[in-house]
Amino acid sequence: MAPLILKPSAPAHGGAAVAREDGKVWLVNYALPGEVVEAEPRGRQGGVAVAAATRVIEASPHRVAAPCPYFGACGGCQLQHAAYAHQLELKRQVVEDAWARAGLRLPPDTAVLGMEDAWRYRIRGEFEAVSEADGWRFGFHRLRSHSVLPIDGCLIHDERIERALPAFAAAANEQRLTGLQNLLLTVEPTGPGLMWRLRFTGPEPSWPRDEFARRVAELLPDLTLLDDAMSLEFWGMTFRIRSDTFVQTNYRQMLVLYRAALDMLQARSGERVLDLYAGIGTISAAVARAGASVTAVEENPHAVQLGRLNARINSARVEYVPGKVEASLRGVRLGHFQAAILDPPRAGCEPAALAELIRLGLERLVYVSCEPSTHARDLVSLVRGGYRVRRAAIVDMFPQTYHIESLALLERS
Numbered sequence: 001m002a003p004l005i006l007k008p009s010a011p012a013h014g015g016a017a018v019a020r021e022d023g024k025v026w027l028v029n030y031a032l033p034g035e036v037v038e039a040e041p042r043g044r045q046g047g048v049a050v051a052a053a054t055r056v057i058e059a060s061p062h063r064v065a066a067p068c069p070y071f072g073a074c075g076g077c078q079l080q081h082a083a084y085a086h087q088l089e090l091k092r093q094v095v096e097d098a099w100a101r102a103g104l105r106l107p108p109d110t111a112v113l114g115m116e117d118a119w120r121y122r123i124r125g126e127f128e129a130v131s132e133a134d135g136w137r138f139g140f141h142r143l144r145s146h147s148v149l150p151i152d153g154c155l156i157h158d159e160r161i162e163r164a165l166p167a168f169a170a171a172a173n174e175q176r177l178t179g180l181q182n183l184l185l186t187v188e189p190t191g192p193g194l195m196w197r198l199r200f201t202g203p204e205p206s207w208p209r210d211e212f213a214r215r216v217a218e219l220l221p222d223l224t225l226l227d228d229a230m231s232l233e234f235w236g237m238t239f240r241i242r243s244d245t246f247v248q249t250n251y252r253q254m255l256v257l258y259r260a261a262l263d264m265l266q267a268r269s270g271e272r273v274l275d276l277y278a279g280i281g282t283i284s285a286a287v288a289r290a291g292a293s294v295t296a297v298e299e300n301p302h303a304v305q306l307g308r309l310n311a312r313i314n315s316a317r318v319e320y321v322p323g324k325v326e327a328s329l330r331g332v333r334l335g336h337f338q339a340a341i342l343d344p345p346r347a348g349c350e351p352a353a354l355a356e357l358i359r360l361g362l363e364r365l366v367y368v369s370c371e372p373s374t375h376a377r378d379l380v381s382l383v384r385g386g387y388r389v390r391r392a393a394i395v396d397m398f399p400q401t402y403h404i405e406s407l408a409l410l411e412r413s
């Protein structure tokens with residue numbers, strides 16, 4: 001059979017490039033727009049044919065050699081074959097397309113804020129356990145598969161996390177642990193703490209936890225092993241976080257994201273501001289420092305508990321309302337708040353949450369999102385409800401991967 005030759009012309013969300021061949025649409029992984037590649041069909045995804053580039057016939061000037069030996073097999077990174085500046089350009093195009101499909105124009109002056117050093121940025125990683133002939137190893141799911149690829153290193157994680165993996169595997173092997181599922185590691189960006197959580201398939205058996213932790217600590221003498229909570233510090237503030245609460249995985253870019261969000265929000269002294277989907281209250285405390293009083297809404301009870309503690313630690317005027325945003329906003333009086341910042345998970349906002357925001361008629365909304373399609377969808381609802389998009393920005397929180405973080409300032413028109 002003749003090899004499949006494809007000429008992708010545009011980026012797609014997910015890291016692939018879109019090619020059209022004889023009226024058929026292909027999503028081509030590991031190819032860049034403008035290239036000619038030989039490709040192998042790899043099934044279908046969301047009704048579209050998928051292929052993987054196996055040989056580059058005409059390379060893009062933006063193609064680089066991927067530095068990671070697992071690239072192509074591991075499901076973690078999709079864009080290591082693109083020069084970093086080009087990754088940022090591809091992400092801008094993906095956001096522009098998502099907005100255009102929803103009927104919105106991405107403001108032409110939208111900044112794309114990338115990293116100076118786009119490696120070793122993750123302070124949190126979740127690694128799957130796999131039992132090999134020589135014992136336990138940790139790794140990632142293979143691309144679009146449930147099977148696990150054991151790894152010895154990962155260039156997008158903090159080097160201390162990479163070093164910790166064999167220590168945890170060695171301790172698990174020495175203690176003959178069985179039924180491991182995964183390991184969640186988070187390092188303190190400005191301290192020696194390494195927070196860990198080991199999960200088992202099924203209910204946790206009784207196991208020598210303390211002995212295990214002692215052994216890992218012996219193997220990692222420069223790190224402080226933490227099994228309950230750790231500290232996150234920025235801008236002179238300190239926050240407690242835990243394994244079961246959300247944390248921005250890219251600490252360096254978290255600061256860029258928060259700065260961009262606060263610049264858009266322009267909270268004034270004496271204002272009342274809502275922080276929706278607030279997590280442990282990092283943004284809330286930063287907004288409160290500008291003199292505003294903040295009401296944080298969050299559904300995860302562990303995050304609410306830490307958020308209240310974090311507000312006290314930082315003497316921040318932040319009050320927590322536990323519960324879902326869509327339900328909590330119902331009780332809010334018109335005119336009580338002047339502005340809101342919202343940072344929902346990938347699924348975006350429930351229609352009821354958007355309807356409540358429109359009812360409240362706040363002057364300014366800053367909507368932070370980690371999924372361009374739901375961001376664009378929700379922004380359109382807000383525009384229909386009487387808002388105008390004033391500014392937008394893209395902050396690259398996830399270099400080498402397809403994930404995109406964007407934010408927009410809306411004002412009541």
Ligand SMILES: C[S@@+](CC[C@H](N)C(=O)[O-])C[C@H]1O[C@@H](n2cnc3c(N)ncnc32)[C@H](O)[C@@H]1O
Pocket residue numbers: 246247248276277278279280281282283297298299300303323324325326343344345
């Ligand atoms: C992307 S995180 C944002 C956290 C925070 N803004 C930060 O920067 O650390 C989303 C948060 O929304 C919470 N959440 C998800 N759905 C929610 C809902 N319907 N109502 C309230 N909180 C929700 C999650 O528990 C999580 O803490």
